Amino acid sequence: MYRRTFLAAAGLMLARPALAQGTALRIGLITPPAHQWSKSAVALAARITERTQGAVALSVLPAGQLGSESQMLQQLQTGALDLAFLTIGEFANRDAEFGALLAPYLVPDIAAARRLLEKPAAGTLLARTAALGLVGLGFGLAGMRQTLLRKPAATGADLAGRKIRALPLPQELDFWSRTGATPTPLPLPALYDALANGQIDGMQIDFEGTWNSRYFDLAQEMLASNHMMFPMLAVASGRRWKTLPEEVRTLVGAEVQASLTEILDAYQGIDTTYRSQIEAAGFPVRTVGAEFFGDAVPAWYDAWRAKTPILTQLEAEAGRA
Structure with missing residues (x-):
C-alpha cells in the first residue's frame, strides 16, 4: 500500500x-x-x-x-x-x-x-x-477521459487534422498526434470560447466537466472513450x-x-x-474502445515503455501486460 x-x-x-x-x-x-x-x-x-x-x-x-x-x-x-x-x-x-x-x-x-x-x-x-x-x-x-467533438467522427480516421484540446504533456500530446489529430493545449478557462469560435474542434474532457461547463451545448457528439484516467x-x-x-x-x-x-x-x-444527465439532455454519446484509435495505442506503448520504465510495472499491476 x-x-x-x-x-x-x-x-x-x-x-x-x-x-x-x-x-x-x-x-x-x-x-x-x-x-x-x-x-x-x-x-x-x-x-x-x-x-x-x-x-x-x-x-x-x-x-x-x-x-x-x-x-x-x-x-x-x-x-x-x-x-x-x-x-x-x-x-x-x-x-x-x-x-x-x-x-x-x-x-x-x-x-x-x-x-x-x-x-x-x-x-x-x-x-x-x-x-x-x-x-x-x-x-x-x-x-475517465472522454472525447467531445464539434462535429461527429464516424471512425478514428475522421479525427485527422482536427484540433483537439489536450494538456501540454508529452505523453498526452503524443497520443493525440498518433491518432492523426492536432493536439492543441489551452488552459481550462479558455475552453468554452475556444470551442464556440472554432479555435478547437474538440477536447479531451470528462463527463463532469462537460456537464458543469455546458460544453456539449457547442458540440455535436461525445465519444465515451474512457481512454485515460x-x-x-x-x-x-x-x-x-x-x-x-x-x-x-x-x-x-x-x-x-x-x-x-x-x-x-x-x-x-x-x-x-x-453521462446520464448529458444523454437525458438529448446529446448523443457513443461508446468507443481502443480499436477506434487504430494503431495509435500500440504505437504509443512501443515508444513510451523505453522512455518511462515504470510504465511496464504499471501495465503488469493493471493486468494489462
Whole structure:
C-alpha cells in the first residue's frame, strides 16, 4: 500500500501550547467550486476546524485563485502555500515517469484506476514528490477521459487534422498526434470560447466537466472513450510541513486521506451520473474502445515503455501486460 500511515484523527487532542496563536493553512486547487475536488476540500476544511475546535483553520482557494498549477507548485516549494490538490500534469512536466499514469487504456474504468493507484508503482511515484520539495499525501482521481467533438467522427480516421484540446504533456500530446489529430493545449478557462469560435474542434474532457461547463451545448457528439484516467496528487509543502507541530501533521494527514477516499468513492458514481444527465439532455454519446484509435495505442506503448520504465510495472499491476 502506497499511502503513508497516519494515526487516526478521531479523538486526537492537539497540544494547545503549540497552537496558542492558532495555525492558518491554505489549500489551492485549479478546479471550480462545483467540482468534486473543490467540494471535498471544503469538507476537509470544515472537519479540521471541528477536530481542532478552531485551533487550525484551512482556507480553500479553488478555481485557480492562486494562479496556474505551475505557479501553485512553485508556491508550495517556497512554503508560500501549504497544501494543494494538483493534477498529474505538473508532475509529469517535471518528471516524465509520472506521465506513465496517463497511458491510454491502461485501465478500463474508475474502479480499476483506484486499485492501480493503491499498488507499488504508484507508491514509488508518490515518494518521488520529495525530490520536488513536497510531501506526497496520496492520490485522488477525476473522471475517465472522454472525447467531445464539434462535429461527429464516424471512425478514428475522421479525427485527422482536427484540433483537439489536450494538456501540454508529452505523453498526452503524443497520443493525440498518433491518432492523426492536432493536439492543441489551452488552459481550462479558455475552453468554452475556444470551442464556440472554432479555435478547437474538440477536447479531451470528462463527463463532469462537460456537464458543469455546458460544453456539449457547442458540440455535436461525445465519444465515451474512457481512454485515460486522470489522477490527482494531494501534496503539502515540504518546507511548511516540517514547521508544523507533529499533532497538526498527524491530523491534517489523516483528514486529507479521508478526503481522498471521499473523492475516489464519489467518482465511481460521478461518471455514470453525469453521462446520464448529458444523454437525458438529448446529446448523443457513443461508446468507443481502443480499436477506434487504430494503431495509435500500440504505437504509443512501443515508444513510451523505453522512455518511462515504470510504465511496464504499471501495465503488469493493471493486468494489462
